[in-house]
Amino acid sequence: MRAGLVVAFIGGVVCTAGLFLFLDGVKSNEATASPAAATPTGTVPNRDVYYPGTEELAPDEMRIVACGTGMPSVRPKQAAACFLVELGNGDKFLFDIGSGSHERIAAQKIPYDYLDKVFFGHLHVDHMGDLPSFWLGGTVMNRLTPLRVWGPSGASAEYGTQAAMDHMQEMYKWDVGTRSGVIDFRGGELEIHEFPFEKVNNVIFDENGVVIRSIPAIHGLDGAVSFILEWNGLKFVYGSDSYPNKWYAEHAKGADVAIHECFLPATLLVTRQGFAPMEALMVGTQGHTSPEQFGKLMSMVKPRLALGYHFYNDFDTEPEVRNRVRKTYDGPLDLAVDYMVWNVTKDDIRVRMSVVDEEVWPSPPLKKKNPPDLTKSIPISDFTKSGAIAMPEVVGPIFKEINDIYGTDIKPVLK
Ligand SMILES: [Zn+2]
Ligand SMILES: [Zn+2]
Numbered sequence: 001m002r003a004g005l006v007v008a009f010i011g012g013v014v015c016t017a018g019l020f021l022f023l024d025g026v027k028s029n030e031a032t033a034s035p036a037a038a039t040p041t042g043t044v045p046n047r048d049v050y051y052p053g054t055e056e057l058a059p060d061e062m063r064i065v066a067c068g069t070g071m072p073s074v075r076p077k078q079a080a081a082c083f084l085v086e087l088g089n090g091d092k093f094l095f096d097i098g099s100g101s102h103e104r105i106a107a108q109k110i111p112y113d114y115l116d117k118v119f120f121g122h123l124h125v126d127h128m129g130d131l132p133s134f135w136l137g138g139t140v141m142n143r144l145t146p147l148r149v150w151g152p153s154g155a156s157a158e159y160g161t162q163a164a165m166d167h168m169q170e171m172y173k174w175d176v177g178t179r180s181g182v183i184d185f186r187g188g189e190l191e192i193h194e195f196p197f198e199k200v201n202n203v204i205f206d207e208n209g210v211v212i213r214s215i216p217a218i219h220g221l222d223g224a225v226s227f228i229l230e231w232n233g234l235k236f237v238y239g240s241d242s243y244p245n246k247w248y249a250e251h252a253k254g255a256d257v258a259i260h261e262c263f264l265p266a267t268l269l270v271t272r273q274g275f276a277p278m279e280a281l282m283v284g285t286q287g288h289t290s291p292e293q294f295g296k297l298m299s300m301v302k303p304r305l306a307l308g309y310h311f312y313n314d315f316d317t318e319p320e321v322r323n324r325v326r327k328t329y330d331g332p333l334d335l336a337v338d339y340m341v342w343n344v345t346k347d348d349i350r351v352r353m354s355v356v357d358e359e360v361w362p363s364p365p366l367k368k369k370n371p372p373d374l375t376k377s378i379p380i381s382d383f384t385k386s387g388a389i390a391m392p393e394v395v396g397p398i399f400k401e402i403n404d405i406y407g408t409d410i411k412p413v414l415k
Contacts, residue, residue: 050341050354053109059088062234062344064257065108065354067094068101069309069336071264072126078338079104080126081310083238083259086110087231091210094118095227095238095259099129102137104338107356111363112143112187117205120151121217121240122224123164132168136175136188141362143187144369150204152197152214154223162194181377184369197223201251215251217242219287226260228252233346237303241310244289244297255303256344262308262335263288265324268317291321295328302331305349309336388414 063086070078080098151161195204205212210231217224219241226239237252239260269280298306339354
């Protein structure tokens with residue numbers, strides 16, 4: 001009966017293994033439930049969902065949040081690839097930051113100063129498309145710490161992460177120009193770390209007890225990688241897109257959580273997405289990893305939890321994907337949708353869905369803000385100024401209100 005109820009609640013999202021872990025969580029919560037739950041006016045223990053910002057991480061605990069699990073054509077239910085990893089030592093990492101994922105990151109209610117490390121597995125838009133929004137939006141949302149970005153080299157310099165970031169900054173010159181002399185723009189600084197894509201098990205990050213390595217991947221062009229994060233005896237592996245490859249099979253072994261793409265089956269690419277058969281086979285099994293290939297790979301890796309993503313995960317597609325994975329893999333498995341969250345320790349992996357506050361606001365700044373660097377302010381022309389309708393009778397009282405409250409003497413710029 002209990003299992004039946006839980007299955008009804010979680011629908012097709014959590015697999016058999018996940019369900020087992022989930023039930024573990026239910027049991028432990030029931031054991032600590034308040035007696036008040038047994039009264040008609042009492043509270044009901046929160047045992048099924050995660051409310052971002054309400055749970056402390058234990059010193060030995062890892063929390064993984066799916067902030068994007070879908071396809072390049074984003075939709076309200078699924079943004080493109082992005083996984084947030086939070087560690088009990090306070091460190092937080094973003095692996096990929098695909099289109100639409102910034103909104104899901106913001107829903108975690110984490111101050112932007114704590115979100116200063118982003119790792120790109122490759123430079124497809126569905127894996128890096130929300131970086132501009134996160135970078136420049138973050139500066140408005142009180143990030144006062146430079147944003148650090150790690151990403152692979154390419155076959156030549158123009159295809160590498162450094163070139164992509166240089167050109168992104170060129171592309172957003174106008175945006176930066178409006179802000180850099182007006183607000184404390186320290187959070188708009190970018191620290192870019194390009195590393196060689198072809199190096200195997202290459203340490204690209206080693207700070208605060210956290211080691212992150214990269215391994216090559218096979219996808220698109222030269223310049224795709226996967227990541228291995230190790231901390232406090234826990235091993236997390238993140239596969240950005242890839243054809244199944246020997247580096248992942250070897251170096252993901254022993255993972256507590258191994259994430260890898262698990263693409264839409266070729267059949268569904270034809271029937272649901274209108275692909276030609278040739279196109280569906282090439283994209284679904286040669287450019288990406290089909291569910292059957294994903295399963296085979298996970299049978300080689302044998303993680304504590306295999307986590308597949310990168311398909312439209314719906315009530316009528318998930319069973320098809322799961323059945324195909326089960327042809328080649330019978331271990332613990334979750335097929336991710338956005339806002340799934342996993343709490344990982346050496347003894348337990350608990351999976352739940354998040355419930356997010358759609359009216360979330362950014363957190364106040366964590367550091368004292370500096371005055372803006374006026375040397376960076378770019379004046380507008382007399383022509384543009386000549387069009388201003390100053391409304392002193394309206395704007396004057398707004399300035400007076402603030403000046404009276406805060407003891408300042410600020411005057412309007414446009415008169
Ligand atoms: Zn890709
Ligand atoms: Zn992708």
